[in-house]
Every structure is written in C-alpha cells, then in structure tokens.
Amino acid sequence: MMDYDLRHGRTYLYLKQKPLYAFGFGLSYTTFAYSNLRVSTSSVAPNGDLTITADIRNTGARDGDEVVQLYVAYPHSAVSRPIEELKGFERTHLLAGESKTVTLRLPAQSLGYWDETQHAFVVEPGPIELRIGASSDDIKLSKTVNVAR
Numbered sequence: 001m002m003d004y005d006l007r008h009g010r011t012y013l014y015l016k017q018k019p020l021y022a023f024g025f026g027l028s029y030t031t032f033a034y035s036n037l038r039v040s041t042s043s044v045a046p047n048g049d050l051t052i053t054a055d056i057r058n059t060g061a062r063d064g065d066e067v068v069q070l071y072v073a074y075p076h077s078a079v080s081r082p083i084e085e086l087k088g089f090e091r092t093h094l095l096a097g098e099s100k101t102v103t104l105r106l107p108a109q110s111l112g113y114w115d116e117t118q119h120a121f122v123v124e125p126g127p128i129e130l131r132i133g134a135s136s137d138d139i140k141l142s143k144t145v146n147v148a149r
Contacts (some may be wrong), residue, residue, distance in 0.1 A: 014082060023086065024069050024135030030060030030096065034068075034140035037132060043146040046123035050106040054132050054141055058094035067091045068102045071131040071139070072111065077124060079113060084131060087111075106130075108147060125149045 033056070040051035056066055070088040074081045088104040111128060112121035125147050133139035 018137065022135045022137035024067065026067070026135070028064050028066070030058055030062045030064035032064075032066045032094070032134065033057045033059045034132060037141040037143050039130065039143055039145055041145070043148050044108045045148050046108050046125070048108050050108065050145065052104045052106060052130060052132070053101055055099055055101050056092060056094065057099040058096055061096050063093070063095045065091055065093050066134065068104070069133055069135065070104045070106065071133070071136060072106070073129040073131065074124070074126075075129055076126050079124075081113065084136065086136070111147060123147060
C-alpha cells in the first residue's frame with residue numbers, strides 16, 4: 001500500500017475488478033425498464049452542451065423511486081482516464097405502471113481533464129460513450145457521440 005497512484009486501482013475510478021457493491025447500488029421494491037435513449041446532437045463542440053433523454057417505466061406492482069445515472073467513458077483517450085465517470089443523475093418517483101421521460105444536461109466542459117503541460121483543463125476531441133443506468137454496473141442504455149475539435 002505504499003503506492004498511492006490512484007490509477008493503479010485504488011479507487012472505483014480505476015478499479016479493474018468488479019466491486020462488491022457498485023457505485024449507485026441500491027435496492028427497490030419494484031422494477032424499472034429503460035428505453036428510447038435520445039441525444040440532442042451526435043457531435044458537440046468543446047464549449048457546447050448535450051441534452052440526454054430516456055424513458056423510464058415502473059414495470060413493478062408498487063410505486064417507487066429510481067435514480068437514473070449518467071456515466072461517460074472515453075474509449076480512445078490519449079491520456080489515462082477513469083473507466084467511467086458519473087456526470088449526472090436524476091431521482092424520479094414513478095407510480096406502478098407509470099412512465100416518465102428523464103432529461104439530463106451534460107456540458108462538454110465537464111468532459112475535460114487537467115493537462116499539466118498546458119496548466120489548464122482540456123476537452124479532448126473524439127468519441128465518448130454515454131451510459132444510462134441504475135448503477136455503474138447496471139447500465140441499461142448507451143450511445144456514442146463525438147466531441148468536435
């Protein structure tokens with residue numbers, strides 16, 4: 001434990017194995033279905049915004065709350081990045097059988113990382129994977145969009 005480099009799996013951000021309880025893990029007395037993932041644009045400027053929407057339906061027999069979580073992954077990053085990052089969430093109450101559309105806003109600037117050579121946050125161009133789910137290991141929907149130069 002003398003190695004304090006977080007990139008060596010000391011936190012959820014870089015952990016290669018499956019944790020006992022994933023980030024966002026929780027129990028409910030009902031079940032939910034996710035569908036119809038929509039993104040406002042397929043390519044976003046580094047100073048732009050994305051609007052992500054998905055339909056959530058309570059498929060169980062009881063009313064319940066669902067915390068819809070948005071994660072982002074950087075499959076082709078030139079630098080070492082976390083496996084995925086939580087970028088937004090929305091708690092919604094659904095009656096049994098009810099459906100709602102959940103909307104999450106993602107500013108492209110939140111995708112940046114600290115570049116030590118430039119002494120500034122940098123939004124890297126290239127593909128990003130948007131993941132929507134109930135927890136970090138219960139991803140229901142995903143879509144790839146591009147960050148423009």
